[in-house]
Amino acid sequence: MTVRKLSKLELRIMEALWASGPASVREVQETFPQAARPAYTTIQTTMYRLEAKRAIRRVKKISNAHIFEAVISKNTAHRRIVDELLSVFGGRSQPVMSHLIEAGKLTLDDLREAEQTLRRLAREKAK
Numbered sequence: 356m357t358v359r360k361l362s363k364l365e366l367r368i369m370e371a372l373w374a375s376g377p378a379s380v381r382e383v384q385e386t387f388p389q390a391a392r393p394a395y396t397t398i399q400t401t402m403y404r405l406e407a408k409r410a411i412r413r414v415k416k417i418s419n420a421h422i423f424e425a426v427i428s429k430n431t432a433h434r435r436i437v438d439e440l441l442s443v444f445g446g447r448s449q450p451v452m453s454h455l456i457e458a459g460k461l462t463l464d465d466l467r468e469a470e471q472t473l474r475r476l477a478r479e480k481a482k
Contacts, residue, residue, distance in 0.1 A: 377424040
């Protein structure tokens with residue numbers, strides 16, 4: 356399934372659904388901090404857009420409230436974001452890795468774990 360690009364607000368709504376499971380617009384809105392909480396109608400409109408993108412779906416209706424759940428997994432959405440980022444660099448990961456290292460966001464432990472993953476994938480591919 357191809358996932359269309361998600362905005363920051365859409366991604367934040369998806370995070371709320373991944374964390375809580377099925378939820379109403381009001382329940383999703385209440386996951387935002389009080390000081391920076393978007394209007395109910397903003398969340399509602401954004402959730403309808405996510406539904407149009409087939410990232411979420413309505414699962415039931417309780418009174419006037421629709422209950423939505425995530426259709427795409429967190430892993431799928433994150434992979435799409437990483438793929439978009441890499442496309443900015445022509446598909447090359449080295450500039451991103453360099454930046455992460457220089458910013459102190461990539462540790463030796465992270466690199467060791469990545470190396471183990473690469474070795475495991477190579478073994479699986481060789482089979």
